Amino acid sequence: xxxxxxxxxxxxxxxxxxxxxxxxxxxxxxxxxxxxxxxxxxxxxxxxxxxxxxxxxxxxxxxxxxxxxxxxxxxxxxxxxxxxxxxxxxxxxxxxxxxxxxxxxxxxxxxxxxxxxxxxxxxxxxxxxxxxxxxxxxxxxxxxxxxxxxxxxxxxxxxxxxxxxxxxxxxxxxxxxxxxxxxxxxxxxxxxxxxxxxxxxxxxxxxxxxxxxxxxxxxxxxxxxxxxxxxxxxxxxxxxxxxxxxxxxxxxxxxxxxxxxxxxxxxxxxxxxxxxxxxxxxxxxxxxxxxxxxxxxxxxxxxxxxxxxxxxxxxxxxxxxxxxxxxxxxxxxxxxxxxxxxxxxxxxxxxxxxxxxxxxxxxxxxxxxxxxxxxxxxxxxxxxxxxxxxxxxxxxxxxxxxxxxxxxxxxxxxxxxxxxxxxxxxxxxxxxxxxxxxxxxxxxxxxxxxxxxxxxxxxxxxxxxxxxxxxxxxxxxxxxxxxxxxxxxxxxxxxxxxxxxxxxxxxxxxxxxxxxxxxxxxxxxxxxxxxxxxxxxxxxxxxxxxxxxxxxxxxxxxxxxxxxxxxxxxxxxxxxxxxxxxxx
Amino acid sequence: xxxxxxxxxxxxxxxxxxxxxxxxxxxxxxxxxxxxxxxxxxxxxxxxxxxxxxxxxxxxxxxxxxxxxxxxxxxxxxxxxxxx
Numbered sequence: 247x248x249x250x251x252x253x254x255x256x257x258x259x260x261x262x263x264x265x266x267x268x269x270x271x272x273x274x275x276x277x278x279x280x281x282x283x284x285x286x287x288x289x290x291x292x293x294x295x296x297x298x299x300x301x302x303x304x305x306x307x308x309x310x311x312x313x314x315x316x317x318x319x320x321x322x323x324x325x326x327x328x329x330x331x332x333x334x335x336x337x338x339x340x341x342x343x344x345x346x347x348x349x350x351x352x353x354x355x356x357x358x359x360x361x362x363x364x365x366x367x368x369x370x371x372x373x374x375x376x377x378x379x380x381x382x383x384x385x386x387x388x389x390x391x392x393x394x395x396x397x398x399x400x401x402x403x404x405x406x407x408x409x410x411x412x413x414x415x416x417x418x419x420x421x422x423x424x425x426x427x428x429x430x431x432x433x434x435x436x437x438x439x440x441x442x443x444x445x446x447x448x449x450x451x452x453x454x455x456x457x458x459x460x461x462x463x464x465x466x467x468x469x470x471x472x473x474x475x476x477x478x479x480x481x482x483x484x485x486x487x488x489x490x491x492x493x494x495x496x497x498x499x500x501x502x503x504x505x506x507x508x509x510x511x512x513x514x515x516x517x518x519x520x521x522x523x524x525x526x527x528x529x530x531x532x533x534x535x536x537x538x539x540x541x542x543x544x545x546x547x548x549x550x551x552x553x554x555x556x557x558x559x560x561x562x563x564x565x566x567x568x569x570x571x572x573x574x575x576x577x578x579x580x581x582x583x584x585x586x587x588x589x590x591x592x593x594x595x596x597x598x599x600x601x602x603x604x605x606x607x608x609x610x611x612x613x614x615x616x617x618x619x620x621x622x623x624x625x626x627x628x629x630x631x632x633x634x635x636x637x638x639x640x641x642x643x644x645x646x647x648x649x650x651x652x653x654x655x656x657x658x659x660x661x662x663x664x665x666x667x668x669x670x671x672x673x674x675x676x677x678x679x680x681x682x683x684x685x686x687x688x689x690x691x692x693x694x695x696x697x698x699x700x701x702x703x704x705x706x707x708x709x710x711x712x713x714x715x716x717x718x719x720x721x722x723x724x725x726x727x728x729x730x731x732x733x734x735x736x737x738x739x740x741x742x743x744x745x746x747x748x749x750x751x752x753x754x755x756x757x758x759x760x761x762x763x764x765x766x767x768x769x770x771x772x773x774x775x776x777x778x779x780x781x782x783x784x785x786x787x788x789x790x791x792x793x794x795x796x797x798x799x800x801x802x803x804x805x806x807x808x809x810x811x812x813x814x815x816x817x818x819x820x821x822x823x824x825x826x827x828x829x830x
Numbered sequence: 831x832x833x834x835x836x837x838x839x840x841x842x843x844x845x846x847x848x849x850x851x852x853x854x855x856x857x858x859x860x861x862x863x864x865x866x867x868x869x870x871x872x873x874x875x876x877x878x879x880x881x882x883x884x885x886x887x888x889x890x891x892x893x894x895x896x897x898x899x900x901x902x903x904x905x906x907x908x909x910x911x912x913x914x
Contacts, residue, residue: 321885325867328889332860335896338903339853343845518881555874555885556867563871571868578864601842605907609900616893623886 247489247636249395255657256397262665263411266430270415270423280700283420284351284680285596292603294429296610299594301428303330303585303611304435304618305381305670306388306641307731310663312619313647314640316626317493318527320553322560323626327619329578333585334615336743338608341586343601344750351596352680353589354689357745357764361757361822364690369764371685373741374589376768378678378711379718380734381590382671386719389667391641396660405719408664412671413712416679417705421597424672431669434662436614439621442659445651446628447516450508451523454494455633455650461494461526463545468638471538489543491646493635496547497524513624520627521550527630528637543637553630573797577732580801584735587742590670590677675711682707733775736801740767744808748816759816767808774800845907852899859895863888 281287290298308330315323348359354370386405393404415423454461466489469477476483499522502508508519528543557563562570585591595604629635629647636642645663649656683703687693695703744767745760775781778798779790866873866888874885 324886324889328863328892331893331896332856335853335856335899338900339849339856343842343849514882517886518877521877521881521883551875551883554883556871563867575864575868582860602907605845606904609897609904612900613897616897620890620893623890 247491247638248483248485249398250485251398252396252653252657252660254654255660258657259396259661259664262661263407263668266423266427266665266668267411267414267418269426270418273419273422273426278420278701280351280684280697280704282422283701283704284593284676284684286421286425288597288599290425290597292598292607293610294425295594295598295603295607297432297614298425298428298597299432299591299607299611300436300614300618301430301432301669302594302673303591303615303670304432304666305731306385306663306667308618308622309435309439309666310388310392310641310644311384311731312622313626313629314643315559316623317629317635317643317647318640319558320527320630321555322558324623325556325560325578326581327622329581330585331612331616331619332582334608334612336583337586337591338605338612340750341592341746342595342604342608345592345746346595346598346601346604348749351593351684352677353592353742354681354685356592357749357760358689358757360749361760363757363761365761366757366764367685367690369761369768370742370745371681371690373737373764373768374681374685375678376772377589377734377738377741378674378681379714380730380737381588382674382715383718383722384730385667385671385674386715387722388641389664389671390719390723391639392645392660392664392667395642395645396664401723402720404664405716405723408667408671409712409716409719412668412675412715413709415668415672416675416708416712420701420704421593421676424676425594425597427665427672428669431662431665432614435666436618436621438658438662439618439625442628442648442651442655443621443624445655446624446647447513448510449628449651450511450516451495451498451519451631452507452633453496453498454506455631461496462490463526465545466490466543466637468541468543469538470541472536477538489637491634492526492528492543492545492637493630494526494633495523495631496526499523516624517554517627520631521554523550524548525550525553525631527553528635530637541638569797572802573799576797576799576802579805580732580736580739580799583739583743583801583805587738587746588734589681589738589742590673593677593680594673671715675708675715678711679704679708682711732799736775736799736804737768737771739801740771740804740808741765742767743805744812748809748812752813752816754816754821755812756816756819756822758819759812762815763808763812766811767804770807771800771804774804848906849903852903856896856899859892863892 312323312326345356348356353374354367357370358366389408390401390404393399394401415427467479478487478489481487511519524547526545527548528545530541530543532541560574598604598607625644629643632647632650634646634650645656645660648659687703688695741764745763748755778795779793780798782788782793783790876884
């Protein structure tokens with residue numbers, strides 16, 4: 247679909263970005279130590295850190311991805327919400343307090359706190375970089391996709407804008423500015439999504455929302471010609487000849503008689519009324535001939551009760567085949583185990599003063615993140631029935647939902663969606679910068695630096711990673727990136743969690759065990775993903791059947807493998823007397 | 831200083847024990863949900879609560895219980911270590 251650029255959205259977006267960059271320069275004007283750059287001096291208040299957790303964690307995948315998946319497929323997007331939030335229980339009860347006592351600046355510090363091993367530092371630094379890059383790519387690509395309708399500029403401009411803004415934020419004041427950007431973003435995201443949800447409930451369900459007259463159930467066809475033109479239903483795409491927005495209620499429950507709308511609904515009432523309604527959903531099918539690539543969008547009238555249970559996206563749950571079940575179980579395991587293993591989340595624990603603050607900030611994070619994920623169900627279902635969905639882009643579901651209420655709200659939500667990317671990307675760049683400058687250059691390669699030089703190395707690393715992130719965001723523009731975040735969770739859970747858990751709970755853990763677990767977890771999960779049927783089909787363009795891997799999500803195999811390798815290697819290597827760790 | 835360190839260690843041990851118990855409760859709830867989704871998906875259409883089906887009720891319940899368990903943990907750990 248074509249979009250008009252919104253001057254209001256541009257103004258709000260520009261105000262926010264300039265505001266946070268200005269805040270960064272103001273915070274960075276004080277002299278910086280390495281502890282200030284990497285860990286905000288350990289002086290962040292637990293409440294601020296808790297909201298910053300939300301700002302760090304709730305990326306484009308959570309806001310745009312989950313809302314879009316629910317809008318297009320129903321309940322299955324909510325399964326991601328449940329899995330993403332469940333991971334915070336692992337963080338709170340298993341990781342939060344112990345990790346605060348270990349380590350100084352980075353995740354590698356924590357794992358190496360008792361051993362002083364170059365092998366651990368190197369393996370964990372590489373693992374941090376790989377996870378961060380896999381997480382970065384969909385954020386940057388998402389930023390580019392948002393900029394196209396918002397500013398009417400090319401995808402690459404959005405990527406460069408977010409890359410430059412984030413690099414400036416991180417380089418000027420490091421973790422201090424990153425924390426406040428994430429705090430502001432987390433607060434705005436939860437607050438405005440709450441407002442949007444109240445508006446959805448107040449509007450209730452409306453027959454053929456967004457339209458005048460009868461609903462239009464004619465299929466639509468978009469064609470990409472070999473010479474790069476776009477046709478809609480056989481004619482050139484213009485603002486007058488464009489794809490129709492979709493997503494409507496076809497029939498309300500019988501108790502509403504001939505009424506065209508339900509009026510305001512209470513939260514549970516909204517869900518039960520939708521369950522008793524019929525909804526028009528749209529599916530896409532592609533075929534290619536000499537005229538180009540044709541995507542046909544076809545409507546299907548579906549019962550609400552079928553949309554509000556699993557199976558819309560994870561079709562294997564309905565079919566009940568073993569490999570489909572294993573695939574799904576593997577994904578949910580990775581989401582459960584992955585959160586507490588993400589380096590850009592773990593480094594936030596170094597910004598608070600002690601273990602109790604780490605615990606309290608995690609509780610605040612769970613409240614904010616959990617509340618947000620409850621809202622995603624209403625946002626997704628509201629988008630599904632708003633009559634404003636773009637059938638070509640599930641990522642635009644949330645901003646377009648806002649547009650169904652007003653242009654101003656569309657502007658605000660679009661700007662917040664963009665800054666959602668800013669918050670997460672700044673955390674990822676911080677984690678990567680620490681991995682390069684502190685773990686690799688200083689600790690692994692043994693380059694001696696004074697405090698000022700450590701900060702400078704961190705900043706140079708941040709610039710380098712910012713450039714890499716921009717390049718990848720442009721390179722992967724047309725890539726199906728919706729599962730890249732899932733990949734990051736698999737790699738993090740397979741490489742990092744076994745080492746972290748066993749270090750904390752099994753005294754027999756050796757440095758060789760940790761190094762081996764991180765390396766094997768990382769290589770096995772990455773290898774599995776690169777050889778999976780999903781990658782064969784969506785990346786290489788090869789038939790799914792050619793893949794040697796039985797199911798696509800590796801966690802069910804590679805997470806236990808990490809534990810097994812650590813135990814076996816630790817048992818055959820000499821027990822080491824751990825260094826005394828002084829509480830941070 | 832020595833007593834403070836001892837207290838801190840005892841507090842940490844108790845906090846960890848509480849945390850593990852609450853963690854296991856959540857793991858059981860999560861596994862229960864996954865089990866139903868994988869092996870008895872038809873049960874998820876049952877509407878036990880205010881007209882909302884089990885899929886939504888259980889999913890919302892998991893999110894809410896995460897917060898409740900977290901609060902219980904925070905309250906239970908208060909006063910068990912010098913940091914709290």
